[in-house]
Amino acid sequence: MSEALLVQEAGAAPLAAPASGARQFWRRLRAQRAATAAAAVVLLLFLAALAAPLLAALAGQDPDTFHPELVDSAAGGVPRGSFGGIGADHWLGVEPQTGRDLFARIVHGARVSLGVAVAATLLQVTIGVVVGLAAALGNRRLDQVLSRITDINVALPLMVIALGLLAVVPPSFPRPVLIALVIGGINWAGTSKIVRAQALALKTLDFVSAARLSGRGRWSIARRELLPSLAAPVITYAALLFPVNITVEAALSFLGVGIKPPTPSWGQMLTEADTWYQSAPTYLLLPAGLLFVTVLSLTVLGEGVRTALDPRAASRLSIGTGREGRTKEQAS
Amino acid sequence: MSQPSVISRRVATTAAVSLALVAGLAACAGPQSNDGGGDGAGSGASGKPQKGGTLTVLNSNPQEDFDPARLYTSGGGNVPSLVFRTLTTRNRENGEAGAQVVPDLATDLGTPSKNATVWTYTLKDGLKYEDGTAITSGDIKYGIERSFAAELSGGAPYLRDWLIGGADYQGPYKDKKGLDSIEVPDDRTIVFHLNKPEGEFPYLATQTQTTPVPKGKDTGTTYEEHPVSSGPYKVVSNENDGERLVLERNPHWSAATDEERKAYPDKIDVRSGLDSAVINQRLSASQGADAAAVTTDTNLGPAELAKVSGDKKLAARVGTGHFGYTNYIAFNPKVKPFDDPKVRQAISYAVDRSSVINAAGGSSLAEPATTYLPNQKSFGYTPYDHFPAGETGNAAKARELLKEAGHPKGLKVTLTHSNDKDFETSPEIATALQAALKKAGITVELKGLESNDYSDTIHSASKEPGFFLAHWGADWPSGGPFLAPIFDGRQIVKDGANFNTAFLDDAAVNKEIDEINKLTDLKAAAARWGALDKKIGEQALTVPLFHPVYKRLFGQDVKNVVISDWTGVLDISQAAVK
Known part of the structure; x- marks a missing residue:
């Protein structure tokens, strides 16, 4: 596969360093130790989420079975045993009051939390790119209309609208899909603004003019010339949106309009756990800690992606700028 | 967590009514208190x-709305009862004896x-009132008439x-002539004329609407700022609007x-608007003024109970009480498949009361219910368990019934609940x-509604779910x-708030209700209700699930804890802090 093809596939050609492509991006990313560690954590979490039923089966548990014998009913349903009932059967202990296995709920919860965030981010990016590009390339009228819509979108209070929307949609509509649609549908303005501004700037550059002079159509130019160049800022922005979307899902579930029981999500688990911080601390610490680690990892990774795609930052890393040799020397 | 209000059913639907009536409920240790609970009277500080x-x-x-016309209380309320005396009141004793009605302003x-x-x-x-003037039966008549005024709504619907x-009747401001069915032949006598036999009138007379209000002092909607006291304390x-209420002794009240x-304390300082977690935290710390503190509306939640149970000193400061209350599954037989008694019976067999009770906070906060009436003598509690599910449910029997009902492959149903x-x-x-019914082949889809939406929906004849x-x-x-509004x-x-959610209209049931209402022997009536x-x-038509148990903390200086x-x-009219 030629390098040019790779670039197109990964869609990762940065604005001012279009030549060296995806391989260079990976090298720059790998050079950042924190970002590499964060990427490993994120990968692990995604794998755990994908393999949730498998992992739960491995532990011999499922997320929905009640184990009343594992909680002390007379004491409010606090898990029996130390550290919230952690043991060979229940690796992370059990949920107070119900005795449901926490390991199974945590990994199944990861599916919802991460899945919703992925879907919402993809939606935000797609809407943002389409609207931003259309505004930049369309006539003035279209630009004005789309820009106003974007402004309005910026002004929308995400949580308030989400609370309202989630409360009116009939409960038969699949909840995770709905939450992804709501978060994605409300919070795309940032992407669209970035895309529009970048596309307007790129439009005046020589390679775009050349393409135009060669007689290519507007949308062909958008696809072939602008999109690859927009990849860097968009991916960077998406990497920062993603952890935000995780916390929004958690917040919505925490406020009781998110995922419906018995489906677990980390935010929903946090809601249930908030009163238990003194009597069963592990119950609260697990989802809280996982959310923290996930969001932190994703933020660090996002920052790493940004650095890897930013030529100025990359030059500080001394990678992909023809000065790698020196880095190696320094390292040795 | 906050205690559910007594009258939550009506309050919820007639939204205007505030939960002030929660005043009716305070909490503490009754004779039934089990391990971990206080031991009723005398617990707390010694001496x-x-x-x-x-x-x-x-x-x-x-x-x-601290106005006797507007309060919706059970037995006259807890804080309100310190200021407002009524014709009759509840007996201030622990446990079962406390469920009796006794005279207050009246001689019997x-x-x-x-x-x-x-x-x-x-x-x-x-x-006497707080200003030393005499209380007359005319003032009681006037107090009741005020509660009919639209601007002073909020009380229970029984008088109307x-x-x-x-x-x-529109109340005394619009209709100066008053209500002819309340007669006051002299200053000490009052006569009520009812449109049908009501043997339980003495119970109704405990509500704050029978509090005397001197006509000359009535300021209408602003009366609540300084109602004239007939009780041991004055405002x-x-x-x-009641966020902070300070009461001091009424010198003209006579024990x-x-x-x-x-009325042991000299002063009562009610501070409201606190988060329930904060209340329980402050009561468990019991420092400074909080050592002489109680709560009349905040229970221990499951997590708080777990913490308290592990601490013997704290556990001794927990009052345990039982209020007549039942949590249940309701069916609307107009909605398929719940029109089929076999389906309703199958669900009755399939419920797992032990896991429901754990979900409600565990065996210390809930007792299993198989009867609709609360498990107390005064209600005429008559044990029955027509569809025995045992502790954890009888899935086999449920499957059998479903098969007979023509659902051999199980059922898919929607369970509506609140998001509170x-x-x-x-x-x-x-x-x-949901987990229990799954074992019987019943797939339950959950439909959670927001608080107001939930009560509107389940009490609307047209929107009621199955x-x-x-x-x-x-x-x-x-x-x-307990039975009449429901059955x-x-x-x-x-069109309006409907509580007969099963739409039961059975001539025999209606007739028996009328017959029992004629009884003035409350014990005989109780047996018939049971x-x-x-x-x-x-x-x-219902699947009774559990009766709640109230556990509440009180400060370390609080003495003479009485929970009826x-x-x-806990009854604050009995509590002492010295």
Whole structure:
């Protein structure tokens, strides 16, 4: 596969360093130790989420079975045993009051939390790119209309609208899909603004003019010339949106309009756990800690992606700028 | 968590009514208190209760609308009962004895006519307001009439339903002539004329609407800022509609005329608007003024109970009480497949009460229920278990019934519940039922509604779902206000708040309700209510799940803790802080 093809596939050609492509991006990313560690954590979490039923089966548990014998009913349903009932059967202990296995709920919860965030981010990016590009390339009228819509979108209070929307949609509509649609549908303005501004700037550059002079159509130019160049800022922005979307899902579930029981999500688990911080601390610490680690990892990774795609930052890393040799020397 | 209000059913639907009535419920240790609970009277600090000191009340809900016409209380309320005396009141004793009605302003429980449609009361001698003027029967008549004014709404509907002419009366501001069905032949006598026999009138007379209000001092809607006290305390200040209420001794109250209220503290300081977690935290720390503090509306939640159970000293400061209350599954037989008794029976067999009780906070906070009536003598509790599910459910029997009903492959149904975090009709309970019914081949889809939407939906004849979580609390500890609104066919409300959610209109049931209402012997009536409950239970129109148990902390200086089965909560008229 030629390098040019790779670039197109990964869609990762940065604005001012279009030549060296995806391989260079990976090298720059790998050079950042924190970002590499964060990427490993994120990968692990995604794998755990994908393999949730498998992992739960491995532990011999499922997320929905009640184990009343594992909680002390007379004491409010606090898990029996130390550290919230952690043991060979229940690796992370059990949920107070119900005795449901926490390991199974945590990994199944990861599916919802991460899945919703992925879907919402993809939606935000797609809407943002389409609207931003259309505004930049369309006539003035279209630009004005789309820009106003974007402004309005910026002004929308995400949580308030989400609370309202989630409360009116009939409960038969699949909840995770709905939450992804709501978060994605409300919070795309940032992407669209970035895309529009970048596309307007790129439009005046020589390679775009050349393409135009060669007689290519507007949308062909958008696809072939602008999109690859927009990849860097968009991916960077998406990497920062993603952890935000995780916390929004958690917040919505925490406020009781998110995922419906018995489906677990980390935010929903946090809601249930908030009163238990003194009597069963592990119950609260697990989802809280996982959310923290996930969001932190994703933020660090996002920052790493940004650095890897930013030529100025990359030059500080001394990678992909023809000065790698020196880095190696320094390292040795 | 906050205690569910007694009258939550009506309050919820007539949204205007504030939860001030929660005043009716305070919490503490009754004789039934089990391990971990306080041991009733005398628990807390040792030594004989003495007069003096300040009792602090830490509450979630403010004492809104502190006007006797507007309060919706059970037995006269807890804080309101310190200021407002009523014709009759609840017995201030621990446990079962506390579920009795006793005279307050009146000399006795009233003299009924032969068919219990006319009730006559005589006032005690020497009754005085806080300004030293005498309390007259005319003031009680006026107080009741005020409660009919639209601007002073909020009380229970019984007076309007029972008094002749009550349905059309608009209150004394619009209709100066007053209500003819309340007669005051002299200053110490008052006579009520009812449109049908009501043997339980003495229970109704405990509500704050029978508090005397001197006509000359009535300021209408602003009366609540300084209502004229007939009780041991008077209002010194009332900030932000009951958010902070300070009460001090009423020098003209005489203990000689009041056998019920002990009134040990010199001052009562009610501070509301606090988060329930904060209240429980402050009561468990019990520092400074909080050592002499109680709460009249905040229970220990499951997590807090778990913490308290591990601490012997704290556990000794927990009062345990029982209030007549049932949490249950309700069916709407107009909705398929719940029109089929076999389906309703199958669900009755399939429920796992132990997991439901765990979801409600565990065996210390809930007791299994197989009867619709609360498990207390005053309600006429008659044990039955028509569809025995055992502790954890009888899935095999449920499957068998479903097969007979033509659902050999199981069923798919929707269970409606509220999204409140109250451990009553909340997602936790619904999820526990979902898991249990799954074992019987019943797939349950959960439908959670927001608080107001939930109560509107389940009490609307047209929108009522087929299968939902519900609860019912008593206005007074008797079978009447528990069974009649739910199962009397003449109380089905087509447009408005309907509580007969099963739309039961059974001539035999209606007739028996009428017959029991004629009884003035409350014990005999209780037995009949119990028998009626057992009979109605055969139809599987509800699946009783559990009766809640109230656990509440009190400060370390609080003495003379009395918790009756009427309210299930610590009675502040008995508490001492010295």
